[in-house]
Amino acid sequence: MRFLGRRRRPPPVGPRKNQWKDPQGERAAEKTSRAKKTRRKTLARWVGLATATMLVAGLVVMGVKYSGPALQALLEIKTITVEGDHHIDRQKVLELARVKPGTGLHHIVTRVIKEQVESHPWIKEAEVTRVPFHELHISLVERIPAAVIRADSQNFLTDAEGHVLTRLGQTDDDALPLVTGIDSEGLLEGVESVRQVVVSGIGLAKLVGQTFEGRLQVNAENPSNLVALVQGVRFQFGEEAVGEQWERFRRVKPTLKTLNFGGHRHGANEVDLRYENRIVVREGG
Secondary structure, eight states, X not given: OOOOSOOOOXXXXXXXXXXXXXXXXXXXXXXXXXXXXXXXXXXXXXXXXXXXXXHHHHHHHHHHHHHHHHHHHHHBOOEEEEESOSSSOHHHHHHHHTOOXXXXXXXXXXXXXXXXXXXSTTEEEEEEEEETTTEEEEEEEEOOEEEEEEETTEEEXXXXXXXXXXXXXXXOOTTSOEEESOOHHHHXXXXXXXXXXXXXXXXXXXXXXXXXXXXXXXXXXXXXXXXXXXXXXXXXXXXXXXXXXXXXXXXXXXXXXXXXXXXXXXXXXXXXXXXXTOOEEESOO
């Protein structure tokens, strides 16, 4: 017996759909999508940064353009003070500093001014300081005269480090020790070996001057045999341990009754300290 009813229509014919999902392909798609989003964010960030930089640069340029005159007026140098100028006058320091009128403190390079001021032979050290809002302060440490150096019939004034301060010519200064036997060319050129000889001569004069009054003269023509002259007595020193040689003389000085100090007519007038553990006293030099 046939069952009567509506027949079920078959599904329409069309492209077959894939009913199975591919997990690996889905992950790859998500990864690609995230990478695109990251690139878009990075690009947007760089664009924003570039725009902000251009905006700030524009504001800076405008600020400099319109505030420059006001800033210049606010920081314009109106006073230059000089401290420690004893042998060199203030005007010479200003000439060395070469600060133009109307210069602003913010335009000053202190290192450059320091080097310019220290180029003067009398200046050992200079400190340059900017003092808000209109002052430039220059503090000096001058070299101290320590000896008169006689070289090639001319006198030169130097400090204890052998730096030439000025040329005296035929002028002398009896208050300072006299060092002779120095090469003038090497002295003026600042040759290190010549400068060290000067330093040794000045050091010897200072050492002997602690025991004897009067002007000290040191002949440094032979650096390994320095000769000091004081109160009419010549002292000869060897190359090594000058201080020890002098201390040896100081210990026996009270026993040397024949030394002709002060230009007496009779007695010895030369002391030779070049021999180890011996002091040789000679009469007539």
